[in-house]
Amino acid sequence: MNNQINFGIDLGTTNSLIGKFQQGAVEIFKNPFGQKETLPSVVAFRKDRIIVGDKARELIEKDPENVFSSFKRKMGTSESFFVPNTGDFKTPVELSAIVLRELKNFIYTGEKPEAVVITIPASFDTIQSNATKKAGNDAGFSEVLLLQEPIAASLAFANKQANASSLQGQWLVYDLGGGTFDVALVKIVDGEMRVIDHEGDNYLGGVDFDIAVIEQLVVPQLQQQYALPDLLTALRSARGKYNTLYHILLKKAEEVKIQLTNSPSAEMEFSFDTGNGEEEVYLTVTREQFERVIYNQVQYSIDLVRKILERNQLSAANLEEVVMIGGSTYIPLVKQQVAAQLGIPVNCSVDPTTAVATGAAWYAGTRTISASKSPEKKPVAEGTPDIHFRTAYQKNTADQEEYFTAVVTGPVGGLSYRIVRTDGGYDSGIKALQERISEMLLLAPNSNNIFNILVFDAQHNEISLSTPIIEITQGKFNIHGQPLPNDICIEIDDPENNTTKLELIFEKNAILPLRKTIVKEITKTILRTGEDSLLINVLEGSRYAIPGSCVPLGMIEIKNTDLITDLVKGSDVEITLQISESRDLSVKAVLLMNEQEFSEVFNPLVRKINTGKLLNDIRQLRQQAAVKLKSFNASEQYELAATIQNIQQELDYISHRLEILSADDITDEKYQLEEKKRKLSQQLDSTGKEQQILDITSRYFQQKENCQHYIQEENDSNRQQRFEKIIADESSFLSSRSYYTIKAKIDELNELSWEIRRHKPETWISAYYYYANIDTNSFTDPQTAARFKEIGEKALERKNYDELKVAVNQLYNLMPDTRKADDQLKGTGIS
Structure with a gap:
């Protein structure tokens, strides 16, 4: 079967x-x-x-x-x-x-x-x-x-390929289809193909070339000839006067595109209501005109290819070829520009x-x-042993032999088996049937190999069983799983910055299926009588981006009414996430304190886009960009400032396009603009992060040095072991260039340092002087602050350091920033 x-x-x-x-x-x-x-x-x-x-x-x-x-x-x-x-x-x-x-x-x-x-x-x-x-x-x-x-x-x-073993190295697959673009970096490893990295755009393809012909060649000519300034809106609007014509022009533009593949020019003919009756319109589109209007989009696709090469530190010399796939690669300009700009041989075979x-x-x-x-399996003859085989083997392979194994269930005692290739080129011989069998199957080269499993009774008579057929194609490749196209993260609280951030769960290009369990701390007490809730929000996008720039996949909200007991701050929640090869995502959350479990399978089918909200998002990003621009100009980081200015221009362009978009626009432009906004948000967030990483790395080494100094003063072997454990994977977390990962290590070192410093009088003395020198009116309660400053001063005179600790802690609690953060951040409730 x-x-x-x-x-x-x-x-x-x-x-x-x-x-x-x-x-x-x-x-x-x-x-x-x-x-x-x-x-x-x-x-x-x-x-x-x-x-x-x-x-x-x-x-x-x-x-x-x-x-x-x-x-x-x-x-x-x-x-x-x-x-x-x-x-x-x-x-x-x-x-x-x-x-x-x-x-x-x-x-x-x-x-x-x-x-x-x-x-x-x-x-x-x-x-x-x-x-x-x-x-x-x-x-x-x-x-x-x-x-x-x-x-x-x-x-x-x-x-x-005629000879699979001849395929070596790594290559690019450039896939420009009718509506989408993908580029993948592919490599052969141990006879399997692996996709190392990829980039793409779901709104770049031949349809966009057709639209460019209409909007940049056809519409300007019609506007000029018939004085119709709002013609494009009337074409694209579902209720527009010329909406029917728009669909016709899309078909005509596609036909022109195909003709220009082999001809220097093409004719476009259609009827047009000029306002004074129907008129036949004849337009000639040259290949030069066509290439001019699509050039930027082709260039953008090549820029995405370069992005992969830069990310993987590859040059043209490291790649065998670019395999061209997709109907839009028939366009001469596409093949010419890919070959000329990348300097990698183009394969159109x-x-x-x-x-x-x-x-x-x-x-x-x-x-x-x-x-x-x-x-369902067919019933077998009465008296036949109920034997079942569960097999495992590679169905496509470039190897000359393939390892085959099977788990056998049923009464195997006294039985034997034999595996034969149907062309007679392989015979395992008769062997005793056991609960687990394995063979190295010899394969005929460059062909489909079929093997039968024969089962015999104790008298060596063949038994009529429904055994599985083994089918292996030699000289062909299999794939090493499918890579995840984007990072999958959960949103967690970042109290220090009074916001939320992303924590990576599954990394982009990790091979599906995936499973991971993490334990997070609950950052707020949720009372059954209150109105608060715990949020486990799963998002798809870049781990380095802000949560708002990612695609929400699903959220488990644990409400106060769902709890059997109050959920106490500091307790733990265990979160398990699984994602299948076909991208089914399941999430399970277990509250360890009260042993409650919540689970859900997310398969969201729809992403809604509201142009009003999109415009508001653009305004907020514009404000963030203005703050960064001011900072970069003040610190004379003019190159970063120029990047921010380019982002601002792109945001302004999106805003302009959204404002002129009719409410019933029939194109997919708003989805393209939303995608562009998300990428600009990520770019804005990452601009200047290089300096941020340098600063946080410098802070790490400073904190490491301080902590080591305190430990040496104490001569504490237990703390020395903890210190060494913290810095054990230093090269790994520093090379990750993740701000939050390095920051977490600084926090661990700071906590270890504090354990030592908290027992030293000089720690509290210097802390007291720090708060004593702050203007009393800057505290949230100046009168109380003045009283604790006085208590601290007297404690210093008497060298009563326990009393001094109390004064310092109270002054800290009266600082406005600490209270402000507690009041503002609501967040997810996990950290």
Whole structure:
């Protein structure tokens, strides 16, 4: 029985495909109507039927209001599309499910797969990934595995090689599709492909080139010729006069883009209501014009490639080639600029259109259907031993031999087994059947190897059992798991700075699946009779960013009414987070003091964007930028000041675009602007952090030196051991360049130093003089402060250091900053 998934789907912005892995090769299925491998990701609604693909695309010019495309770019958003012909709304998930159902009709063998691998851009966040899985489930697939598109493309590229062992080094996969862009750094390690790092943009692709043609070439000509200053708004607005024309122009622009791949110019023809009746418009677009309007977007994609190279300290000499994938890589400018600017050989040997679907099928051929979803086993003949095999082996390998192992359950006593390759090239010989068996299977090179497990009774008669078939493809690559596209963090309190910060749980590029348990301290008492709560907020983004710039994945809120006893400050909460290969996130929190457990599985499907809130976020970031700019100018850090000024200009641009965006704008620009805002927020937060790291590192060494000095004075071996434990991983935490990690070490050293210093009279004497020299009116209660200053002075005269401690502590509590922090920070309740 074969329980491999085998079916892989490329659910694309522009086109979708489906393929199947079988007998060591991949077949891309063709549309029974027209025999094309690609299905345009376009859905049209007529009054009596739904049309998908090429026929739907043809209806754009006749009935654009009822035809929908590029909805992949809005996966995971709250957007929906009104369908006049049916009178209802369709979400991106529902439209994607329609495309997926149509792809099932490509399977001419009559199979009805229950499980499938569907590809997603590497930069898809958890919300977008969950929305894709939901579309697969709605299309009738009971099990959906997600695979990142650069990995799929890498599998297609690597497994296309005639000799897998010849593939060495590391390369880049440059994947510029219809709606998204990904670049991945890939390496072969021990016969497996590994994605080392990646970058991407979910709103960069061929659709943006089409929009650029309309907005920068077509609209200016029409405005100039017919004096229509608000033409662009009227095109993009759902209720605009020219909204129907906008959809037609998108199709025309795509056709022009394709023609310009092989021609120096292309014609665009359409009807236009000038206000004085319909008029036929003929425009000529040259390749030079087209390249000019898309140049910045192509350059941006190359900048993302450079970002990977810089982050991994690589030069062109360290890379074998750039593998070009995605329909938009057919554009001559893209190939030219990538090759010229990066100085790395460009490889176009893989079909850019089918590579992702091919790789998805390769991957599907290595994955098995979950036990709960596997077909029921057929009943065996009466008297046959109830023997079951649970096997483990690599289904794709570049090695000449493959290690095979199996756990055998049932009455194995007196039985024997034999493993044979179907072509007669391998025979294990007859061996005693045990509860665990293992073999090194010899493989025929560059082919699909099939082995059968035969079982014999004590008289060496073969028993008719339903044993699993072993299928291994030699000379092909498997992948070493999928990398996490972004950091996964929880939000914790930062009382010192009166704010919250992120604590890293799972690091970007960590291989899925992942699991981690941490214990955090509760920072506030939560009374059952009160109104407070404990928040466990999980976010996706950069660990170095502020929480507000990350994507929220889910929150467990433990309210006062949920508690069986009061939750005391200083007690602990144990938090366990798990994330599956397909990005299901589960969180469990256990309050250790009262042994209460709270758990939830997060699979958020929708991210809502409110333009009003987005504008407010921009204003707040503008204020933060102004504060940093003033600081950098004052300290004569003019290079950092220039960076902040560039960020301000970008923020102003976003603000301007949001203000002119109509309420019913049909494009995905607000999502692009929200993404841009998040990245600018991260850049703003990181600008100047280099100096911050230098300062905190300097403070660490100073605190380390002070602590060592105090310990040597005391000559305390126990504290010396604690000191050495604190600094044991010094090279590791300093090289992490994490402000909070280094700060935590400083706090540990400070606590150890304080244990020694608190018993020294000079500590309290110097502390007293510090507070005594502060203006009494600066304290929150000047009269009380004056009284404790007097108490401290008398304690000094009598050398009563216990009394002096009391005076110092009381003066500290009367300082305005300490009380202010306690009053303001509400936070999450964990630290």
